[in-house]
Amino acid sequence: MIELFGLRLKRSVLGAVTAVSLACGGLAQAEEWPDDNIRLVVPYSAGGTTDLLSRKVADLLQRELSTVVVENRPGAGSTVATGQLARGGRGSDHMLLMASPGHTIGASLYPNLRYDPVADFAFIRNVINIPNVMVVPASSPYNTVAEFVEAAREQQLSFSSPGIGSSIHMSGELFKNLTKTQLVHVPFRGSGEALPALLAGDVDVAFENMPTVYPHIQSGKLKALAVTTPQESEFLPGVPTMQQAGAGYGLEDYETSAWFGLIAHKSFPESGLEKLELALEKIMSGDDFQNFLPQFGAVAGEEVGEDFRAMVKSELAKWSEVAEQANLKR
Amino acid sequence: MENISEVLTLFLSIDNFMAIAAGVLIGVVVGAIPGLTATMAVALALPFTFSMEPVTAILLLVGIYKGGMYGGSITAILIRTPGSPAAACTLLDGYPMAQQGQAKKALKTALYSSVVADLISNVALIFFAAYLAKIALNFGPPEYFWLICFSLTIIVSVSGNSAIKGLIAAGLGIIISTIGLDAVYGTQRLTFDNYNLMDRVSFIPLLIGLFAIPEVIDFYTSRVAPHIRTAVSGASLTWKEFKGSLKTVIRGSVIGVIIGAIPGTGATSAAFISYSEAKRTSPRKDNFGKGEVEGVAAAEAGNNGVAGATLIPLLSLGIPGDVITAIILGAFMIHGLTPGPVLFQENLPLVYALFCGILVSSFVLVFVGNAAIRYFSIIADIPKTILLPIVLMFCIYGAYAVNNSTFDIGLMLAFGVLGFLFNRTGVAAAPFLIGFILGPMFEDNLRRTLLISKGDPTIFFRGPIAWVFIMLTVASVAFAFRRYWIARREQA
Numbered sequence: 025m026i027e028l029f030g031l032r033l034k035r036s037v038l039g040a041v042t043a044v045s046l047a048c049g050g051l052a053q054a055e056e057w058p059d060d061n062i063r064l065v066v067p068y069s070a071g072g073t074t075d076l077l078s079r080k081v082a083d084l085l086q087r088e089l090s091t092v093v094v095e096n097r098p099g100a101g102s103t104v105a106t107g108q109l110a111r112g113g114r115g116s117d118h119m120l121l122m123a124s125p126g127h128t129i130g131a132s133l134y135p136n137l138r139y140d141p142v143a144d145f146a147f148i149r150n151v152i153n154i155p156n157v158m159v160v161p162a163s164s165p166y167n168t169v170a171e172f173v174e175a176a177r178e179q180q181l182s183f184s185s186p187g188i189g190s191s192i193h194m195s196g197e198l199f200k201n202l203t204k205t206q207l208v209h210v211p212f213r214g215s216g217e218a219l220p221a222l223l224a225g226d227v228d229v230a231f232e233n234m235p236t237v238y239p240h241i242q243s244g245k246l247k248a249l250a251v252t253t254p255q256e257s258e259f260l261p262g263v264p265t266m267q268q269a270g271a272g273y274g275l276e277d278y279e280t281s282a283w284f285g286l287i288a289h290k291s292f293p294e295s296g297l298e299k300l301e302l303a304l305e306k307i308m309s310g311d312d313f314q315n316f317l318p319q320f321g322a323v324a325g326e327e328v329g330e331d332f333r334a335m336v337k338s339e340l341a342k343w344s345e346v347a348e349q350a351n352l353k354r
Numbered sequence: 355m356e357n358i359s360e361v362l363t364l365f366l367s368i369d370n371f372m373a374i375a376a377g378v379l380i381g382v383v384v385g386a387i388p389g390l391t392a393t394m395a396v397a398l399a400l401p402f403t404f405s406m407e408p409v410t411a412i413l414l415l416v417g418i419y420k421g422g423m424y425g426g427s428i429t430a431i432l433i434r435t436p437g438s439p440a441a442a443c444t445l446l447d448g449y450p451m452a453q454q455g456q457a458k459k460a461l462k463t464a465l466y467s468s469v470v471a472d473l474i475s476n477v478a479l480i481f482f483a484a485y486l487a488k489i490a491l492n493f494g495p496p497e498y499f500w501l502i503c504f505s506l507t508i509i510v511s512v513s514g515n516s517a518i519k520g521l522i523a524a525g526l527g528i529i530i531s532t533i534g535l536d537a538v539y540g541t542q543r544l545t546f547d548n549y550n551l552m553d554r555v556s557f558i559p560l561l562i563g564l565f566a567i568p569e570v571i572d573f574y575t576s577r578v579a580p581h582i583r584t585a586v587s588g589a590s591l592t593w594k595e596f597k598g599s600l601k602t603v604i605r606g607s608v609i610g611v612i613i614g615a616i617p618g619t620g621a622t623s624a625a626f627i628s629y630s631e632a633k634r635t636s637p638r639k640d641n642f643g644k645g646e647v648e649g650v651a652a653a654e655a656g657n658n659g660v661a662g663a664t665l666i667p668l669l670s671l672g673i674p675g676d677v678i679t680a681i682i683l684g685a686f687m688i689h690g691l692t693p694g695p696v697l698f699q700e701n702l703p704l705v706y707a708l709f710c711g712i713l714v715s716s717f718v719l720v721f722v723g724n725a726a727i728r729y730f731s732i733i734a735d736i737p738k739t740i741l742l743p744i745v746l747m748f749c750i751y752g753a754y755a756v757n758n759s760t761f762d763i764g765l766m767l768a769f770g771v772l773g774f775l776f777n778r779t780g781v782a783a784a785p786f787l788i789g790f791i792l793g794p795m796f797e798d799n800l801r802r803t804l805l806i807s808k809g810d811p812t813i814f815f816r817g818p819i820a821w822v823f824i825m826l827t828v829a830s831v832a833f834a835f836r837r838y839w840i841a842r843r844e845q846a
Contacts, residue, residue, distance in 0.1 A: 069677070069757075070393065070394050070397030070398065070681075072680075073684075075397060076400065076681070076684045076688075079397075079400065079401045080401070080404070082401075083401050083404070095758065096397075096757075096758065097757065097758045097759075098553070098757055099549065099550065099552070099553055099757060099759065100549045100550075100552040100553055101552075101553075103549065104549055104550070104759075107549075133540065134549075136547070180808055182805060182806060187537070188535065188536075188537060188538070188539075188540045189535075189540060208805055208808070209538070209805075210802055210805045210806055211537050211538055211798075211802075212798075212802070213537075213618070213798065214618070214677075214680070215674075216617050216618060216673055216674040216675060216676070216679075216680055217617060217618040219617075219673050220490060220491055220493060220494070220617060220667075220671075220673060221494055221495065221802075221806075223491060223671075223673075224491055224492065224494055226494040226495065226806050227806060235687060238692065239672045239692040239693065239694040239696060240672065240694065242692070242694075242696055243694055243695045243696050316688070318690075319687045319688050319689075319690060320687065352540050
C-alpha cells in the first residue's frame with residue numbers, strides 16, 4: 025500500500041495509472057507540430073508598425089495552424105527579446121519572433137550581445153518589405169537626388185529620424201557615407217514628432233518609411249526624390265530608385281527597406297519549419313494578405329529559409345560598416 | 355442635403371453605438387487597472403476591428419482612448435495608484451479627499467470634469483481643427499523648447515511646503531531621466547551595461563512605485579495600524595460645488611486642447627499645467643494638495659481636454675500626437691483611408707460620421723463612468739488589512755505587464771522605497787515626476803534646435819509662438835518670486 029494525497033492506493037492501481045499517463049504522453053509526442061499554442065514574440069511595444077504587422081500575420085497564421093498568441097517584449101532596440109529567444113529553453117519549439125531591421129542594426133550597435141544574430145536562429149521567411157522614401161519638404165529647392173547631393177557637398181544639411189539606431193536613421197547614415205556628404209542627424213522620438221519638423225522645413229531631408237510619408241506626398245506637402253529599394257514602387261509611379269537617381273554620386277548600390285520576417289530558435293523542430301513555410305506560402309498568396317499590403321505601401325517578402333538567412337547576413341555586414349563609420353558602436 | 359443623409363446613414367447604425375459603449379467601458383476598466391494602459395487596450399483591440407466598418411472600428415478605438423483617460427483617475431483617487439500616467443496629477447487632491455471620507459465626491463468631480471473637458475475638446479476638434487493644425491505645424495524644436503521651459507515652472511506650484519525640497523526632487527527626477535542611451539550620440543548613460551536600462555527607466559513602474567508603494571509601506575510600518583474605512587457612501591458632489599470649479603474645468607480643457615493639438619507633448623503635462631494654473635488663481639490655494647475639489651477638477655479637465663484634441667493633428671495632418679493616435683492611424687490605413695487633408699476632400703461624410711460618434715462618446719462616458727464609480731467604490735469599503743496586500747499584488751503585476759519584464763518589478767520596488775523616503779522627509783513626489791517627464795524633452799529639444807540651426811542660438815527667438823512661451827515662462831517665474839517675497843515680508 026502506498027499513501028498518496030491521503031489516499032491509500034494499491035500498488036497495482038498506481039502502476040496502472042502511471043502506465044496510462046505514460047501512454048498518453050507517448051501519444052502526445054507522436055502528434056505533429058504544432059501540439060500547443062504558437063507564441064509570436066514582437067520585440068517592440070504594442071502599437072508600433074512591427075506590432076501591427078505581426079498581429080495581422082498572427083491572425084492569418086492561426087487560421088492555418090493553431091492559436092497564435094502575440095507577446096510584446098520591448099527593450100534595447102529588440103535585442104532583449106531576441107536574446108531571450110536565442111537562449112531557447114522550455115516552449116521555444118513553439119516560439120516565433122518577428123524580426124526586422126532592428127535585428128541586424130541592434131547587433132551592429134550593441135557591443136556585447138550574448139548571441140549571434142545569424143547563427144543562433146532558424147530563419148523561416150521574410151514576410152513583408154516596406155520601402156523607405158527619400159523626401160524633402162515642398163518648399164525645398166531640391167527636386168532630384170543629384171541636386172540634393174550637390175548642395176549637401178557645399179553646405180551642411182540635416183536629416184531627421186524617429187530615433188538613433190532606427191532603420192530610418194541608418195538609411196540616412198548610409199546615404200551620408202556613400203555620397204561623402206556631411207549630413208547632420210537630428211533625432212526625434214518617433215515619426216509623429218519627426219514629421220512636423222520635416223513638413224515645416226526645419227530639417228532638410230528624411231529617409232522615412234513609405235506609409236508614414238505617403239499621404240503627405242499625395243497632398244503635395246512633401247516631395248519624393250527617390251525610393252530606397254532596387255525596384256520602383258507601384259505606389260509612387262515616376263519616382264526613381266535611389267540607384268538610378270544617385271548614379272554617379274556613389275549611390276549605385278544603395279538599398280534599404282524595412283523588412284519583417286519570422287525567425288525561431290536554431291533547434292526549432294524541422295516539421296514545424298516545413299509547416300510554417302507552407303502555411304506562409306498559402307496565406308501570402310491569399311486575397312486577405314494581398315489586400316492588406318497596399319495599406320502600408322508594402323510588398324510581400326520573398327526570401328525563404330537559407331535565402332532569408334543570407335539576406336540577414338548581408339544586412340548585418342552593411343549596418344556594421346555604417347555603424348563603424350558613423351562611430352555609433354556603443 | 356445629400357451629404358447629411360449620407361453622414362446619418364454612415365453614423366446611425368447599432369454597431370456604432372455598441373462600439374462606442376464597448377470602447378468606453380473597456381477603456382474605463384483598463385484605465386483603472388494600474389499597468390494596463392489604454393495604449394495596450396487599443397493595440398489589442400485593433401485586430402478585432404479589421405473586419406468592422408471603418409467608422410465603427412475607429413469609434414471603438416477612440417472610445418477606449420477616452421474611457422482610459424478617465425478610468426485612470428478611479429484608482430488614483432481610491433488607492434493612490436494612478437491607473438494611467440495622466441492620472442498622477444489627479445491623486446494629489448483626489449487621494450486626500452478619499453482619506454477624508456469624500457471618495458465619492460472626488461470620483462464624481464473627476465467624472466464630470468472629464469466629461470466637460472472631453473466635450474470641449476471634441477467641439478474644438480470639430481470647429482477649430484484646421485486652425486489648431488496650423489499651430490501644430492509651426493511648432494518646431496525651438497517652440498517646444500520654450501513650451502517645456504514654461505512647463506518646468508509648474509514645479510514650484512506642486513512642491514508642497516518647501517520650494518527648495520521641490521527643486522531637489524525635480525533635479526533627482528531629471529537625473530533619473532538621463533539614464534539610457536543618449537538621443538544624439540547613442541552613448542550609454544548611467545546604464546552600468548545593463549540592457550534593461552538602455553531604453554530609459556520605464557515610466558509605469560516608476561509611477562506605481564512612487565505613489566502606491568509608500569502607502570503600503572506606511573501602513574505596515576506605522577505602530578498603530580489605523581483601521582480607516584473610507585466609506586464611499588459619503589456625500590456626493592453637489593451642483594453648487596461643481597459650479598464653483600467650472601471656470602477651472604473650462605480653463606483646464608482649453609489648456610488640454612492646446613497641448614493635445616501639439617504632437618508629442620502629452621496628457622500628463624496638460625494635467626499638471628492645468629493644476630498649477632488652478633492653484634495659482636484659486637482663492638483656496640492653501641488647500642491644494644490637501645483634498646481640494648478644484649484640484650481634482652483641474653487635473654482631470656487637463657488630461658481629458660487632450661483626448662479629442664490629439665485627433666486634430668491626426669485627422670487634419672496625418673500626424674499622430676502620441677502612441678494611441680499612432681495606432682488609430684494604423685486602423686485608418688488598414689481600412690484604406692489616409693488621414694490628412696485628402697481625407698476631408700474624399701471622405702467628408704465619413705469624417706462627419708466620426709465626429710458624431712466622438713460627440714456621443716462624451717455622453718456615454720457619463721453613464722459608464724457612473725456605473726464604474728458604483729462598482730469600483732467597493733474598493734474603498736474594503737478594510738486596509740485586506741486591501742493593501744491586493745494593491746501590492748496589482749502593483750507587481752502592473753510593473754511587470756508593461757514590458758513583460760521582471761527587472762521592472764525591482765525598479766518599481768526601488769522607487770517605492772524612494773517614494774516612502776520622500777513622504778517621511780516631506781518632499782513632494784510630483785516635482786520628481788515632472789522632472790522625470792520633462793527633463794528629456796527639455797534636453798532633446800534644446801539639442802535638436804541647435805542641431806537644426808548648426809549652433810546658432812538666435813533660432814530660439816524666431817517667431818511669435820516662441821515669444822508667447824518666453825513671456826509665459828518669464829511671467830510664471832516672476833509670479834513665483836513675487837509670492838515668495840510677499841510670504842517673507844508677512845513672516846518678518
